Amino acid sequence: MPCTIEKEKQHMAASDTMRQVRKRIKRNRKEKQVRRRDWLRAYMEEPEALEMLPQRERIMPPGERGRRQAVLNAALATLEDQGQSRAIGPIPQGEIHSGIVVEVSTGLCRVHWRGRELLCPLRGSLTAEDTGLTNVVAVGDEVVLAEDGDGQGVIEAILPRRSALARPHVFYSHLKHVIAANVEQLLIVASWRDPHFWPELVDRYLIGAQRNKLEPAICLNKIDLAENPLEYYAAVQPYQALGYRVLLTSALNGEGVDELREYLRGRSTVLTGLSGVGKSALLTAVQPGLELRTGAVNSESHQGRHTTSQARLWPLAMGGAVVDTPGIREFGLRGLKRPELVRFYPEIAAEAGRCRFANCAHIDEPDCAVKKAVTQGHIPEMRYDSYCKIYATLED
Ligand SMILES: Nc1nc2c(ncn2[C@@H]2O[C@H](COP(=O)(O)OP(=O)(O)OP(=O)(O)O)[C@@H](O)[C@H]2O)c(=O)[nH]1
Ligand SMILES: [Mg+2]
Ligand SMILES: [Zn+2]
16 A cells, blocks of 8 residues: 555656756746756656755755655555544434533533433543544534433444544643534634734634634624724735635624624534633624623723633524534644644745745745735735744744
8 A cells, every 4th residue: 555655756756857857848948948858858867866956946856746745655654544433332222312511510511401401410431532622522413312210311332523623732732632523614713913913822722723624714702892994804804815705793883783683593603712802702692682791891900800701502592503612722733733734824825836935834935926015015914923823833
């Protein structure tokens, strides 16, 4: 098997180099006839000789593209193999009446089951061992219950997840913590002020959504606190230009809440963002009966006070469900390698092909087309800044 992959990589590298050579030949047909013949001969006789071509020629060293592809495939493979699509515990034969976990606390889960809400312990044999995860059960999980005599239930098994929002655990960073299971969309909530809009965190969540295969959208809340709407229009424009859905809201005066309601209708959505941005306030505005606890932001630090302390799933009367989560300051991207980061910045990737060095990281290399595009205003500075900050935290 490894042998086949190796062959495939070599083949990819060779055909890619050939393609580059052909392109080059076409471009230079008129003025550089002699050189073209030299290249071709060099390639036919000694493919490695192409390594000696100046970097300006935009020809990657043999094997470079294959190497990049292998790194990327490895990254994607680890994402797919998150141990989340396996059932945990024995699944009974025949018809299953599963319940949905709406809240998890130590040793106990609140489960919606046959129209009732039960507090259920987990069967002791269920463990997260070998899953690469720190938690065996998460909000949104579908579980199989065994009823005991007193109308209470015990969680016997956790059904395979269709999707999940997971992030590296804060302390055991080689393991992941599932924030919410079986959700379709990730609503990244930020506030314009109190706490201040923080693009790097938004970008981290966007990357997290893509890695978790969830559809992201950005909600910029507290727009009532802006002096001039032009300020926040400019901040969200780069995201709109990339095709991300952006909702502009105020839970205080109701602006944008109708649009938010339509976005949530009939879908399962997890809300995430810093403490104090207004996640719980927005959900209460969408469905007034919810009356979720909200907490004032500290007037000096402009930070929230972690009012929501547990993730909780709420079914929506109009159809769909939302998971309100506690504010998260960090969204680690462990496992993502530096060369892969650019994939998550399409506007940077679009310019990267024109850099002098094929392996340009766009940080401090000479003749970097990306940096030039930033100076010329073709790439938003805000996005480039967050690219550099995130790049600095990743492994090679
Ligand atoms: N001015 C203004 N204040 C808002 C808005 N939305 C929420 N707030 C206030 O911001 C504070 C924090 O709101 P929460 O809903 O508790 O924030 P949260 O994101 O749920 O915070 P955590 O539960 O700590 O993660 C509360 O005092 C809200 O009243 C808004 O659109 N405008
Ligand atoms: Mg909250
Ligand atoms: Zn560059």
